[in-house]
Amino acid sequence: MQTIKEQIMDIIRDPSKTHRQTVFALAELADRLCDYPAGIPENFQRLADEEILCDHNDGHAPLCPRYILPDYERFMERGCDFLRLPAPRTLAEALASLTIFYTHVPSITHFPVYIGRLDRLLEPFVQAVGRAQAREPLRLFLIGLDRIIGDSFCHANIGPEQTVTGELIVELLPELQNAVPNLTLLYRRREDHPLRRLLDAGAAVTLSRDDPTFLGGLALTEELRRAAEFAGMSREELLACQEAAVDAAFCGPETKAFLRRALAEFRQS
Structure with missing residues (x-):
């Protein structure tokens, strides 16, 4: 079995990892040196070692949950004193504030698993500037999310209301071919389901x-x-x-x- 030092050096010397991935891997190694929380079944450690059970890579001593659901609507209304971000007044401020806030959402995944109902959050700002002027800032925002958040397990919602923001996001999807975020198209009634409209389009x-x-x-x-x-x-x-x-x-x-x-x-x- 490798010593702790050997495992550390293997991670540091791994040429396939970015700097950020290396830091995360070192932190996860330190976490695995801890015991699992008290109260787990006696045979849990053995079953985990034999790869019969999986802890979903949540770690032995998780600092925070996997799934965090921030109140993004409240953030957009009030801003965040901790991050010195006032409530956004323009589309540029809204996109910058969300991008900053996403990097501070605590999760054992190291990224925000849920980033909100994007069309509802951004629609007032998009309406203020119009479809034509909103398209490019939204395109850059979506590119930024894909490059900053390194896992497609990140989710966003649009709908069920029809919005200019939602239409622009869907319009940009084939152009950008991004893996992040996963989009859920919400609907209330069967006739509002977007599948038929997507096929027809x-x-x-x-x-x-x-x-x-x-x-x-x-x-x-x-x-x-x-x-x-x-x-x-x-x-x-x-x-x-x-x-x-x-x-x-x-x-x-x-x-x-x-x-x-x-x-x-x-x-x-």
Whole structure:
């Protein structure tokens, strides 16, 4: 087994890590030197060592939770005395204030897991300057989020109300091809669900599964069947969604080629 010093030096010498990743990895190593909190089952440590149980990389002595849900609306209304940020008055101030605030949200992930309902937070400022003038600042803001927050487990919401801000964000998605943030499109009524409108607008839509155990083991085929019924999707639209999913998948070229051949064969069946 490696000594602590050897583990430290391995992290420091790892050429694949950025400076920030190196600092985080060193902090996580120090955390793992601590015991798990009192009250865990007696066999927990053994099961964790044997990789039967996973602590989700939350650490042995977590300093804070994983999921933090700040009241961003209150922040925009009042500002933050601690960060010496007054309530924003312009779109530029709003985007700068949010960017600064995000870097101070405590989480064991080292990034904000939730960054708010962006359209609702920014709409008053976007309305004040108009769609044309708001587009470029929003584009730069979204680029900044993607480069600062190093994990796509960061989530934002837009909707269910139709807003200029929400429309601009969706409009910018294919241009930027950013991994951050994950966007949830909220809706209240079935007829307000955006899937049909996205398809009609020619957006690249994917219908995918990344966790077979989620939602009681709901299979992808059942997801597709429900989507077809829900949004009136044709066979061609379902196939186009799966082709887009292959294009977006985090897998190698050989796997993508195999999946494309399988879809082509299915299309001919």
